[in-house]
Amino acid sequence: MKALLIRDLRLAVRAGGGFGLGLAFFLIVVVLVPFGVGPEREVLSRIAPGILWVAALLAALLSLDRIFALDFEDGALPLLATSPLPLEGIALAKALAHWITTGLPLAVVAPVLGILLNMEGPTYGWMLVTLLVGTPALSMIGTFGAALTVGLRRGGLLLSLLVLPLYVPTLIFGAEAVRRGAEGLDGVTPLLLQGGITAGCVALLPFATAAALRVNLR
Amino acid sequence: MLEGVSFDVAAGSALILRGPNGVGKTTLLRTLAELQPALAGTVEGAEDAAYASHADGIKAQLTVTENLAFWAEVHGAAVPDAVFASFDLDSLRDRMAGTLSAGQKRRLGLARLGVIGRKVLLLDEPTVSLDAFSVKLFADWLEAEHLGQGGLAVIATHIDLGLDAPEMDLTPYRAAPDAGGGSDEAFL
Numbered sequence: 590m591k592a593l594l595i596r597d598l599r600l601a602v603r604a605g606g607g608f609g610l611g612l613a614f615f616l617i618v619v620v621l622v623p624f625g626v627g628p629e630r631e632v633l634s635r636i637a638p639g640i641l642w643v644a645a646l647l648a649a650l651l652s653l654d655r656i657f658a659l660d661f662e663d664g665a666l667p668l669l670a671t672s673p674l675p676l677e678g679i680a681l682a683k684a685l686a687h688w689i690t691t692g693l694p695l696a697v698v699a700p701v702l703g704i705l706l707n708m709e710g711p712t713y714g715w716m717l718v719t720l721l722v723g724t725p726a727l728s729m730i731g732t733f734g735a736a737l738t739v740g741l742r743r744g745g746l747l748l749s750l751l752v753l754p755l756y757v758p759t760l761i762f763g764a765e766a767v768r769r770g771a772e773g774l775d776g777v778t779p780l781l782l783q784g785g786i787t788a789g790c791v792a793l794l795p796f797a798t799a800a801a802l803r804v805n806l807r
Numbered sequence: 808m809l810e811g812v813s814f815d816v817a818a819g820s821a822l823i824l825r826g827p828n829g830v831g832k833t834t835l836l837r838t839l840a841e842l843q844p845a846l847a848g849t850v851e852g853a854e855d856a857a858y859a860s861h862a863d864g865i866k867a868q869l870t871v872t873e874n875l876a877f878w879a880e881v882h883g884a885a886v887p888d889a890v891f892a893s894f895d896l897d898s899l900r901d902r903m904a905g906t907l908s909a910g911q912k913r914r915l916g917l918a919r920l921g922v923i924g925r926k927v928l929l930l931d932e933p934t935v936s937l938d939a940f941s942v943k944l945f946a947d948w949l950e951a952e953h954l955g956q957g958g959l960a961v962i963a964t965h966i967d968l969g970l971d972a973p974e975m976d977l978t979p980y981r982a983a984p985d986a987g988g989g990s991d992e993a994f995l
Contacts, residue, residue: 592880596869603868664862671840671858672881672923807843 590674590682597686600659607655611648611691612698618644619702630707637706638716638767645695645720646727646756652691653731654748656683657739657802666739670806676799684725684732684795692724708771715770719763719780726787730755733794736801758786808834810847810982814975816959818926821949821970824963826977832963833860835977836929839961857925861935863916867905871896871915874904875922882923893948894918895941909936917945921952928953928960934968946970 601608622640623633660666669679699720700713708716734752738744762783769776808831816822824832838845840858865874872886879886891897894914899907904915913936920928928949934942946968949960962968 592877596866596873596877599873600866600868605868660864662862663864663866664860665864665866667837667840667842667858667860668864668878668919669881670842671856672878673883674881 590678593669593674593679593682594686597683598689601686601690607652608690611651612694614651615644615648615695615698616702618647619705623705634707634709634712634771637703637708638712638771639764640706641699641703641716642719642760642764642767645699645724646760648695649691649724649727649731650749650752650756652687653735653752654738654745656687656732656735658735658744661739666802667806670802676802677795680732680736680795680798680802681791683735684729684791684798687732688725688728692720692728696720696724711773712767712771715767715776719766719783722780722784722787723759723763726759726783726790727756729787729790729794730759733798733801736798736805739802739805759783762786808982809977809980812977812980813848816961818957818959819954821954821960821962821972823968823970823972823974824961824977825965825974826963830977830981832977833931836860836931836961836963840929853927853929855925856927856929857920857923858929858931859916859920859933860931861913863913863919865904865912865915868903870901870903871907872900874915875918878919879922882925884922884924886922889952890918890921893921893944893952895944910938910941913937914941914944917948921948926958928958928962930960930962930964932964933962934964934966942966942968 619641622636626632626636657666660669670676696717699716700708703713703716731752734748734755737751738748741747762779766776766779766783769779812835814822824835826832834843836858837843839850839853840856841850841853842858864878866877869877875886875890891900894917896911896914896918899911899915904912907915913934917933920930933945937945949968950970953960962970962972
């Protein structure tokens with residue numbers, strides 16, 4: 590599993606690996622929003638958590654179809670499936686690699702970009718924490734979606750349609766926790782719910798992903 | 808696709824599968840590798856099998872050594888130095904796999920079989936895009952390093968590998984469509 594994780598990270602940072610694609614998209618959206626919404630600072634700081642969360646979610650969505658499709662095209666996936674690694678472990682390693690190359694950089698960059706949206710003092714911490722807690726669920730759900738659509742040509746659209754509804758709870762609780770935190774209310778409850786979703790996804794979805802891969806490899 | 812196929816392959820020997828395109832050689836090998844379930848029948852002793860087709864999972868952005876090291880580590884093995892010589896990859900060690908020619912890539916794909924330490928090899932057209940010299944190289948490796956060490960191989964191929972191995976033509980085993988009575992029989 591470690592070998593697979595290291596290989597995927599290495600592939601992601603080498604030329605054409607797609608690392609930075611999500612990050613660049615995130616940056617573009619957040620830079621463009623103030624131009625579209627207008628320069629009123631109160632409005633911007635009120636919508637900042639929602640904008641950052643939606644942009645992060647879409648950025649994570651962008652690189653999902655690469656998770657299994659590349660390995661499927663060059664034949665590495667059946668070879669991995671017949672290797673001693675359990676398919677569940679492969680799913681987990683793939684999701685972790687996706688999170689390290691997408692979710693983690695997004696969470697780190699989001700507070701910085703918050704300045705562009707005139708985010709207020711306590712919101713920065715909440716933004717970082719909710720993204721750190723929520724993005725693993727995005728990667729894991731996305732890996733499951735990628736496994737479902739792995740053999741399909743141009744499966745990206747279907748993948749987005751399958752995955753987006755599953756992303757909604759994470760988005761709601763994440764943005765809600767940041768909003769409450771920004772208003773000085775207690776944001777711990779939505780944060781805990783979000784953590785629960787992440788924990789559930791990481792515990793259960795590797796098995797669903799492995800089952801989907803088995804069917805698609807036939 | 809196929810029915811009534813039955814064979815035993817002893818350790819240290821190989822079986823060559825023959826048959827026209829589309830007869831089911833790949834299907835048979837994938838079934839043996841447990842990538843897809845058989846409709847009927849069983850496969851014994853193939854838990855330790857390695858499957859290899861023309862798509863050999865080579866990553867263009869990794870070097871030859873990195874590609875081999877990855878597959879070795881996944882199988883809990885190390886890359887023996889002799890593998891590079893066996894497959895004539897010595898001078899290509901640090902080249903990106905994406906810059907290799909089709910034949911060199913194929914040799915790298917076959918070299919994977921030398922680092923994963925599996926006893927049972929299921930090879931689907933292993934010699935596609937190899938020149939005569941490389942085919943000989945591969946056949947020598949298979950005979951000396953694999954079969955000679957107690958491994959076994961089932962190979963689907965159209966060319967003569969020069970191996971001393973029995974051949975099996977799959978054409979007579981071709982399944983008749985709906986031989987078992989199709990599900991829509993009652994309606995006809």
